[in-house]
């Protein structure tokens with residue numbers, strides 16, 4: 001088995017758990033937040049800087065890398081780890097979600113998906129087999145099954161038809177898998193916001209016996225309480241001895257609420273994306289450092305943070321860099337935002353160890369400004 005999950009401890013008062021995910025490129029302690037590196041780079045960060053901030057695993061993307069530079073080139077380079085000089089675990093998404101959200105999609109057929117590239121409008125076709133072939137070439141440790149993430153809202157019949165096709169696609173992904181000993185495929189559960197359809201998707205996908213499972217189809221614009229409700233009844237149906245990955249989630253509140261409901265892994269482009277437009281996540285809420293009010297603020301981005309950016313620079317300086325359109329601006333805010341979330345997950349793992357996750361959440365929310 002390329003990837004195995006070890007359940008270490010269940011938290012006493014919630015469904016949170018501590019675990020270890022063993023992969024060909026190293027062991028990952030869960031719960032974990034995974035920085036996103038869409039085009040074979042976590043934007044503005046070097047692999048050394050990511051290691052310094054204790055990043056354990058990063059994400060990359062089938063859709064983007066297939067279009068540019070092409071998965072064949074990356075395979076010739078010796079695979080994605082070698083190409084981007086990252087020797088720790090990599091998880092690649094299967095491209096379905098990005099085709100639906102980025103490409104000028106427009107034909108979803110049983111065979112696969114016809115779309116136009118968002119780069120140059122050229123015509124392309126991705127099938128479950130093609131997605132697995134690309135991920136095999138990239139050589140990621142965890143490859144996601146090719147799925148359809150239904151839009152939100154979507155009718156029951158659309159979601160039912162879609163989840164049943166996603167199940168057939170998941171089977172085809174397993175059949176197309178060439179490297180079962182060095183790369184694991186994680187299945188993706190769909191079913192929209194419908195309890196019975198989520199149950200059906202869990203049943204069909206877990207019957208295929210994957211080494212790990214993702215809860216897909218969420219964080220697609222639905223209200224937070226709907227997402228939490230779907231997690232409440234979906235996560236407990238997943239096998240306890242396998243990792244659970246909630247796709248596309250990554251603000252502090254979502255991370256807390258997902259972990260409390262039994263999620264082990266999460267990814268989100270937001271922390272790095274908002275960093276590039278000057279918004280940082282601090283222990284007292286979000287802060288837009290470009291605002292004029294920080295022009296003469298000679299304190300750190302977050303006084304309670306010990307990341308490289310907070311230890312060496314002030315809000316006034318980072319604001320100046322943004323106003324001067326300096327590259328260092330994004331590097332410092334990205335460093336801080338990633339460090340903040342990675343540290344948050346470390347604190348959450350500590351809290352699970354000591355059975356005080358709910359108290360930690362309370363403490364965090366009070367300072368951050370969330371109302372519980």
Ligand SMILES: CNc1nc2c(CCNCC3CCCCC3)c3nc(N)[nH]c(=O)c3cc2[nH]1
Nearest residue numbers: 038059060061093097149216217218219247248
């Ligand atoms: C933001 N919300 C959200 N994201 C979802 C994603 C994408 C998760 N992030 C992957 C990274 C994106 C940037 C490039 C690197 C990979 C989803 N992916 C899949 N396959 N299926 C979902 O239902 C699915 C559902 C998602 N919901």
Ligand SMILES: [Zn+2]
Nearest residue numbers: 305307310336
């Ligand atoms: Zn910091």
